[in-house]
Amino acid sequence: MNQRTISQFSIFWLVIILTFGISGAFTVVSKLFGRNYVRIFNELDNGLLFFHCKSKDDDLGLRNLQPGTYWEFSFHQRVFGTTLYFCNFWYTNSSKIKFHAVFDVYRESTKFLNKRGWTILI
Structure with missing residues (x-):
């Protein structure tokens, strides 16, 4: 793979991880309020x-x-x-x-x- 493909692949996974990480964090914070x-x-x-x-x-x-x-x-x-x-x-x-x-x-x-x-x- 060339450098550009690796960079696009990394950005794709970073977006996926942040998306699920943020939504999971909101769920946890919401449950803290009772x-x-x-x-x-x-x-x-x-x-x-x-x-x-x-x-x-x-x-x-x-x-x-x-x-x-x-x-x-x-x-x-x-x-x-x-x-x-x-x-x-x-x-x-x-x-x-x-x-x-x-x-x-x-x-x-x-x-x-x-x-x-x-x-x-x-």
Whole structure:
């Protein structure tokens, strides 16, 4: 092999090693932060609470909760502080009045503002 071929071959392997090394390092650093949990309770007097939660990368699906029950999900935050989960909530009360709201349930930039969570009273 000539010098140019060796140089191109070396650069190719350097790029491969750096690519996998960096992505592996991000995974390890992300796991060092621990898991984050979001728990959704249905504290309505009666009726199903419907919701749909997702992020840019994960769609957690359409779900519903009976009164007095909860559902939770967990995740690792991204290394660069761009983690955002949001949920659409809706229900119809006994008077057939419909309610709909959308909330950011986790935003990386504000995670320390409210450590106890959110309660939405209707």
